[in-house]
Amino acid sequence: MKSNTGHRNDQGRVAEEGEEVCGEQLGAMENARKRCQAPSTSKSLMATEDDPYKIDPLIALIDMDCFYVQVELRLEPEWRGKPAIVVQYKTRHKGGGIIALSYEARERGVKRFHHADDAREVCPEVKVFVVPELHGKADLTRYRDAGAEVIRVMKKHFHCVERASVDEAFVDLTKEVKQLLPRYLSKELKLTPEALGSTCIAESHSVEAWLDQLYLKLEEDPEAFVASSVQLNNFALAIGAVLVNDLRQDIINVTEFHCSGGISYSKTLSKLACGLNKPRKQTVLPGNAVGPLFNKTNIIDVRMLGGKLGRSIIENLCISTMGELCKVEVPKLRQYFSEETARWLASLAVGIDNEPVQERDLPKSIGCSKNFLGKEALSTREQVKKWMEHFVSELSVRLKKDQAENNRSASLLTVSITYVKDPFKIKSGQSCSRCAPMTSYDNEAMVYDAFMVADRLLTSLGYRNGRYHYAVINLGISASKMRDGGFTASRIDSYFRGQKKKEVDDSQIFPGNKYSELKVKGRDASKIQLGKAKEVRERKGSITKYLNQASPRKDAQGGQASHHQQQKVRTEHMESKSDTETRLGQLLQATRSQRMGKVRRLFPARFTDEGGTRLGGRQRRRVPQ
DNA sequence: TATTATGACGCT
């Protein structure tokens, strides 16, 4: 929780005794839990005439093994079976950083976080693949495309697939398994070790024994078996394992890529199961194995507990495993966490999470970014402009491909910046982001908008003698808010954009106030807040409205900032104004002089000197106690 | 200087 003073939690109620122990930002830390609050899909537990068997939801996680390495090995198969790594930025620090390593390389002692040179030291024969570079940055296209290939295969098998990252996806198997259940129960189909292929059973030594046990119970008393949710769930799990095994084999057949899988009752459990036997194996995690498994599972290794919340649990409760967490009573948890989080943790500790698998096989945003560390840090307009051009070059290709393949287009362009006062002294800087409407996939337009947004923000933090006061150590742009179809006339801003290109005088293009109705997509014009209700001219540009609020939000930075928000004229900026205009004129040569009238408006006279200064000095929020 | 480059999502 970033903006309160320690006496309110994230629900806004008054903190009870003990809650302050955790520090003011606990609520923010607990956000991770919120997405897991969907109600249980108890529908699947209901036995009806149509649906006589009640089973728990069945969820699988498919995770590609050292994916980037596999992608490279498919291109150069002669290296298969040998230690191999994928690094990016070969010419940089220690031969480039490792982002993927083969299991052969792991066996030879190569570690994550090693660099290429480290890897060669422990394993001289290691094959080093280098991520392609384009536009001066790492280009991950080939891995994204390979990931899409895999997803396509998965969609062929299952309706509900959630792309969780470039190389992993959750699958809800419940429906498919339910359909097959009667045929397996009736012996029309048979569960065999062969059908389960590379399956392991968590906390069990043999798939055969586990299956035998299952069938023994079924033979013994079929009616009792069907009536027992425990038995039925195990049976369903085995069917799920067959389906996932088939899927994994098909992925190999179609893509040549190998993967691991986890099959259980929730995202958390299937994710955990998937990691138990890697690579090229899948693991079933039955309900009765959760307890024993949790006894030896580190809290940090459980999904959603790998970050601050997990560390906070470990420190506050002086425990380290899920088994120990399971023994902690809810009231004890409530000493450190909110009511909801306490209950969520208690459920999780017994293996329950109700987060549904979302049916989504496409990314929701498409972006690119790059770090600029040390002397690479950007501090001039020229540098920022240049990199925006590079980013847009990459992004526009990806966006156009996405548009053609998926019949959708982005409506929001977001610029993200991390900046520091001194790139040699500060490790982590201030992050901020600003956005503008995305109205076309025209490179020039995107560069213009992205640079304007970035420059406006950085300049507001200080600009003198051709340099920003702050050095940019990370810069990125991202396209999001995908809408169906292409850019149409109904996309209001594309109308404005089109006019802009014609170089027609603004006052003729926007003669009346009727434009206010069109100004913001999908929003009631009456709700638009334009601060001082300026003339139409000031709001005409598609990004002007956004730029009007481009100054950093002090109150969002760390809570008490608002106390110091006196506004004051930044005299040094005023001095540099003419300089600003000149430089921009050159930088934005590609754009039209007609825009320059607007450019001037992008630099209002008033800036918050105090705020800008403090933003640089004030850094991270405190670490949880 | 030193993981980097992505991506999803919740809160205010």
Add this chain to the structure above:
DNA sequence: CAGCGTCATA
């Protein structure tokens, strides 16, 4: 809702 923080993984 725009912007920030958290979590995650190649």
